[in-house]
Amino acid sequence: MMTSSFDFVQLLRQSTRGLMRNNYYYVLAIVFVHYAGLRLRKLKNNRVEIRVLPDDVFRKIVGGFSVGSEGYVDGTCCVMGSGRFLGEWVNICCEESPKKYRTRFLNIQRDERVVYLSETLLFNVENLLGCQDPSKYFFLPASNESLHFADEVRISMISNPHECSTDLIDGVLKNFFSNPKYLRKNDVITADIREFNPNLYYSLPAPQLKLLHFRVNSITIDKKRTSKPVYVFQKVSTLIQEKEIHKNLPRSLKVSINGNNDLNIKGELQGGSDNCPEFFKKYLQELESCILPFISSDNWLGLKPVFLVEGPQGCGKYHLVKILSQRLGLNFMNVDCSEIQTLSPSQTEAKIRIAFNNAEKSTPCILKLSNIQILGKNAEGKIDERVTSNFSHQLTELYSTQSSHPLIIIATSESSELPSDFNRIFIEKIKIKYLSQNERTDLITWFLQIQNIKHSNVDISKISAMCSDFVMKDLQSLSQIAVKNRYKKTRNRKVLRLQESDLTDSYKSMQSIFSDKIGAPKIPEVHWEDIGGLASLKHEIIRRIELPLMQNSGIQSSGILLYGPPGTGKTLLAKAVAT
Numbered sequence: 001m002m003t004s005s006f007d008f009v010q011l012l013r014q015s016t017r018g019l020m021r022n023n024y025y026y027v028l029a030i031v032f033v034h035y036a037g038l039r040l041r042k043l044k045n046n047r048v049e050i051r052v053l054p055d056d057v058f059r060k061i062v063g064g065f066s067v068g069s070e071g072y073v074d075g076t077c078c079v080m081g082s083g084r085f086l087g088e089w090v091n092i093c094c095e096e097s098p099k100k101y102r103t104r105f106l107n108i109q110r111d112e113r114v115v116y117l118s119e120t121l122l123f124n125v126e127n128l129l130g131c132q133d134p135s136k137y138f139f140l141p142a143s144n145e146s147l148h149f150a151d152e153v154r155i156s157m158i159s160n161p162h163e164c165s166t167d168l169i170d171g172v173l174k175n176f177f178s179n180p181k182y183l184r185k186n187d188v189i190t191a192d193i194r195e196f197n198p199n200l201y202y203s204l205p206a207p208q209l210k211l212l213h214f215r216v217n218s219i220t221i222d223k224k225r226t227s228k229p230v231y232v233f234q235k236v237s238t239l240i241q242e243k244e245i246h247k248n249l250p251r252s253l254k255v256s257i258n259g260n261n262d263l264n265i266k267g268e269l270q271g272g273s274d275n276c277p278e279f280f281k282k283y284l285q286e287l288e289s290c291i292l293p294f295i296s297s298d299n300w301l302g303l304k305p306v307f308l309v310e311g312p313q314g315c316g317k318y319h320l321v322k323i324l325s326q327r328l329g330l331n332f333m334n335v336d337c338s339e340i341q342t343l344s345p346s347q348t349e350a351k352i353r354i355a356f357n358n359a360e361k362s363t364p365c366i367l368k369l370s371n372i373q374i375l376g377k378n379a380e381g382k383i384d385e386r387v388t389s390n391f392s393h394q395l396t397e398l399y400s401t402q403s404s405h406p407l408i409i410i411a412t413s414e415s416s417e418l419p420s421d422f423n424r425i426f427i428e429k430i431k432i433k434y435l436s437q438n439e440r441t442d443l444i445t446w447f448l449q450i451q452n453i454k455h456s457n458v459d460i461s462k463i464s465a466m467c468s469d470f471v472m473k474d475l476q477s478l479s480q481i482a483v484k485n486r487y488k489k490t491r492n493r494k495v496l497r498l499q500e501s502d503l504t505d506s507y508k509s510m511q512s513i514f515s516d517k518i519g520a521p522k523i524p525e526v527h528w529e530d531i532g533g534l535a536s537l538k539h540e541i542i543r544r545i546e547l548p549l550m551q552n553s554g555i556q557s558s559g560i561l562l563y564g565p566p567g568t569g570k571t572l573l574a575k576a577v578a579t
Contacts, residue, residue: 048081048113050122050134054254055190058118062106073230076189077124077182078104079113089142101125102142102229103183115139120190123250123329127186148230149180150237152220156245158188158213161333161362162206169241171197172212176233183432184229187216190250208334213249246363246405252326276323277446277472279439281309283309283320286326287410290428295328295364295406304399306409306425308372310416311432320432321368330408331365333358337375341387342484348375349390356398363405372411376419395425415522440464440475447479448498453486455498463503474510482506486571528574534569538545541577 034172050132053061055076079090089101103121117125126132157169175196178187183189191212194201218225219232233241254275276284287307294305318334325332336363340351359367369375376387398407435443441464448455467475482502490496528538544560562570 005404017345030246032165038315041533046280048115048139050137050259051116052116052119052122052134052253053116053250053377055118055120055250056192056195058116061116069445073106074103074180074182076118077121077187078106078468079115079117079121080106080108082107082113089144091140091142092125092129093138093140094131095136095138096131097129099128099130100140101128106141108183119254120188120250124187127188128184148221150183150219150221150230151223152218152238152240153183153232154217154240154242155189155214158215158249159244159362160213160331161358162204162209164209164212167202168193168197168200168204169212171200171485173214173235173239173241175263177232177237177239180231182229183216183219183232185219185227188247188250189214189216208332213247215245215247232506248329248364249331252331254274275326278442279435280316280320280323283432284327286319286430288322290430291328291408292323294408298401300402303408303427304395304425306395306427307409308418308426308429309410309412309432310429311414312415312434312471313357314471315432315434316472317432318368318370319472321366321410321412325366328366329364330406331362332368333362333365334368334370336370337416338371341374341377342380345384347384348387352391352394356394359407360398360403363403363407365405366408366410369409369411371413372422373413373415373418376422377470383419383422385419388419392421392425434469435471435475437461437464437468438466443472443475443504444479447476448483451479451483453479453483455495458498458500458503460503463500463507466507478503478506478510481509526572526578528576531569531572531576534573537573541573545577 013492044423058080061080062073062078079092088105089102090105091102093100101124108116122134125137129137131137155173157164172191172193176191181189183217192212193204193210219230220226221230228281252275287309290307291305294300294303309320311317321334322332340348340355342348355367375391376384378384395409411422416431424440441461444460444464445455447484463478467478470478482498482505483496485505486496486498486502531538541560562573564570
């Protein structure tokens, strides 16, 4: 079996060499085949590194290019890189496929051998070539062809968990195709609602709905359907929308960096940061390894893909499941069980049924059931076995028939104490632990990075040592409050440079909020300079209390007993320590 085009060239070369013994006219043929083999090998070895950028970042960079009058440039279907070895048009090829993906090439005048693709374009290339390993891709120059515009294009919206009005969809498509788009059959397009229909974006009933995805079903030119890529333009092409389809979405591995407006000028086009913090990756890999068998195989062996993620409030359970859905290209649907649970068991059962039906209509989908520990508890806090047994029964009915697209259910809980009916449902449980100091440091750094905040002179580890009991949500609030305070103090707001005092003040502000929340008494601020004398005692307090907090050297904290007659300053010293 021939595994590549080089095997085919080698076969032709050997066959021609055998025929040449009887007919010397085959000499020209073998010379040509040999030249073609060398040329193909040279082009194939002319590899480049492929980097993927978020769609919005990619369009922002493409928008800064000036293009000649030879053709249009579509920010959703083009690649960028060094043009020293490629022309204006290129074919993206793969070792394992005879097909090729034709697209526009933008020369960004750089020395590095890197080609940048958008997430949606990479998804379309993977679907056409049937290969999800970009390291096997190579680029070949393509000839410039005359422009062709589609007469008729049929598309379908890819299902999502949210209600989309006709006005919303029509407005997005009208504005999206107000500029020509270079598309082919089976391509998926991603439309940002905020960009292509801003009038309706802020009035949407579901604020989580930000993107709409469509697939091109067919393209017609001169009353003939074609699979070749053409331009689709609102003023020339007739757009027909067909019924919704179920399909995977383009995978997203990065999050856009806020305020990064000069990506096409900087020395390195990062275009975004990893959408998963470092400490999350172990939980993400564990959860992904549990889910992948249900996505890659149709034989589930009678198992139901229902999982449980445990962790304290604000530890990042929502972010974990959301990141997983983005990386797998699945719809994400979040249902809070506190909104499902009612005083009437029959109403609760009906709401559970509605949630499952909506998730089934949105497949492939991950359904997240938040606060599962609330479900099935009545007003007295006791377990209502009617609700828990009905929940198990509806799950069995949901997975009684095999679906062509997976529906994964991930429940989250703040407590490990769940009804026995629920514990039997979950085939895997993942517990998110409290953060270590290094994890808190990495998380604060990640939050500042995705906000494009400079913090070169800030000792993040010192701040994280103070936040020993903080969870992910607290650290996010810490960074946001610090950035807000610095923004108020800075005149040049294009580049914010955070100071250590901003994070310290933010920590104090959050501590004050926590104290008010639990009703703790407010302690007046007392500084060391307010206390006269007692130098040796101050030194002992610093040595016993502050050093274990500030130094990550394994020193265990210990207590100090202050004793003496009234009025000697015991309470004053305690207030100074608290300050």
